[in-house]
Amino acid sequence: VNVDVKLGVNKFHVDEGHPHIILADNPDMAEFRKLLKACPAGLYKQDEAGNIHFDSAGCLECGTCRVLCGETILEQWEYPQGTFGIEFRFG
Template structure:
């Protein structure tokens, strides 16, 4: 049996279309101090779209505009420190194939 070809996640994410709501962030970090104490910071590695990144001061920047709405960050945070909801109607990610 022939193995399946590898899929590059970045290539797939590139095909998505986003309708960004500039007035309402549908996800955010509840308490930055909790993130500072977290030794593993799983949100930096679990998000397939790379929404969470370390900034120069060691804090976490949330680029909600690139969220693919999978909810993995909410599940992966051991402290339930991520507030996640679906974007308001008409906003968010639009998948090419449904």
């Protein structure tokens, strides 16, 4: 079973309007690029024009981006509040 299928069984409760992770206004691009591969959910993206994209929905709350890049790219990294965020399903 590939990773996408495995990730597909997890459920996300998105706290609309209150993202738990917020990118800095001018993230360090060298640092950002590390996360194109390092984020296990593939949430850090760069298109062909060089524009960067990040969406906190689907975050696995693994903390990799915070540990790897911290404030060089992030304005905020928190766990989602209360019942929001990921609900892991195993099997």
